Amino acid sequence: MSSKETMWIAFPNGGILPAAITGGKDRDVDAHEPVRVPADYGKHLVHDRFAYEATPKGKATKPSSSDSAEARQRLEATLAGLRAKVEEVQDPAEKAKLAEQADAVEKKIADLAAGA
Numbered sequence: 001m002s003s004k005e006t007m008w009i010a011f012p013n014g015g016i017l018p019a020a021i022t023g024g025k026d027r028d029v030d031a032h033e034p035v036r037v038p039a040d041y042g043k044h045l046v047h048d049r050f051a052y053e054a055t056p057k058g059k060a061t062k063p064s065s066s067d068s069a070e071a072r073q074r075l076e077a078t079l080a081g082l083r084a085k086v087e088e089v090q091d092p093a094e095k096a097k098l099a100e101q102a103d104a105v106e107k108k109i110a111d112l113a114a115g116a
Contacts, residue, residue, distance in 0.1 A: 005039040010054035
């Protein structure tokens with residue numbers, strides 16, 4: 001394992017990161033504040049239950065498989081509706097626009113399947 005590998009942790013009751021980890025002074029960390037630390041050090045703290053693995057602030061979590069399944073069902077319903085409209089519309093410009101929208105929805109479905 002490389003020493004440059006990092007992970008995010010948070011302390012349930014706050015903690016102190018030593019100068020050897022921060023590269024400067026000791027750093028006080030508030031409770032549940034996500035901080036990036038070297039992976040070996042972070043795993044040690046998590047294993048000893050001084051900290052837990054955290055997600056950085058503002059970072060979205062990966063959707064659960066049930067969320068992905070629901071999203072895929074909604075996209076497939078939208079796609080079916082768009083395909084039906086493409087068949088009904090007589091105007092070539094409107095047909096092309098709807099076909100382009102259907103292609104975009106198909107791509108979203110493919111991206112969702114690739115991420116699952």
